[in-house]
Amino acid sequence: MQKVSTVASRMEMIRDLFYSPMSAFESYFHKTDLGGRDLWLAHLQLILLAPVAKFIGNLIQILLFKVSTVDEETRLTYTQGMGTLFFFYLGFYVVVRLVDSFRMYHQMRDRTKDWEGPEPHVFMISFLPFTSTAIFWIFPAPIPLAMLGVGFLYSLHLAYYYLSHRKEWTSFDFLFFLMKVVLFFLVLLSVPLFVYNLVRTVLF
Structure with missing residues (x-):
């Protein structure tokens, strides 16, 4: 079982990201x-809120507001969108983890001046608020989508906030890094597409 102190520390870190970001870092x-495992568990706990919130939201719409269809062709069910949201947030977590790995190794550094190197998991911490938007799927559209946008921008702001204060990144450095991430x-996407087109050309 997880230690109560560890769970409390994770919850405190998530809370501080909204009230005192530097304290959270x-x-x-x-x-x-x-550690990294605690970040994964924090994200996972928030990710699991998405299907739960979506189920409750569907329940409210069907039973309270008597909504029966999403559009003209799609019938609203109690489990509508639950799996999609779970895999969306899980996939985004993988993307953020890759971004953090890329940040740590994307440029050479002078070990005589920077022996410890960049801190790990900066983006994984910063994007906890984005994952927290899972709770808003209890509301009807477009509220969840709006909160997704707000959560994404706030998470980017947190990453820049930490890197600018601790690593002296300028806004240009941060923007240039995001361009390199893209x-x-x-x-990464071009490699499987190239292989697929090559195989299709050879076989067909």
Whole structure:
């Protein structure tokens, strides 16, 4: 079983991201009882809120507001969208984890001046508020989509806030890094597409 103190530390870190962001980062990097596994569990607990919130939202719409269809062709059910939301947030977690890995290794560094290197998991911590938007799927559209946008922008702000204060990144550095991230994922996507087209050309 998880230690109560560890669970409390995770909850405190999530709370601090909204009220005192720097305290949240410092509590993670300075506390020995928090690690990458705790970040994964924090994200997972928030991710699991998405299908639960969606189920409750569907329940309210069907039973309270008597909504029976999503559109002209799709009938609203109690489990509508639950699986999609779970895999959406889970997939986004994987993307954020890749971004953090890319941030740590995307450029060479002088070990004589920076022996410890960049801190891990900065983006994974920053994007906890984005994952927290899972709770808003209890509301009807477009409220959840609006909160997704707000959560995404706030999470980006948290990442920039930490990197600008602790690593002295400028807004240009951060924007340039995001551009390199986009290029990185485009390259990742191009490889399987290239292989697929090559195989299709050869076989068919």
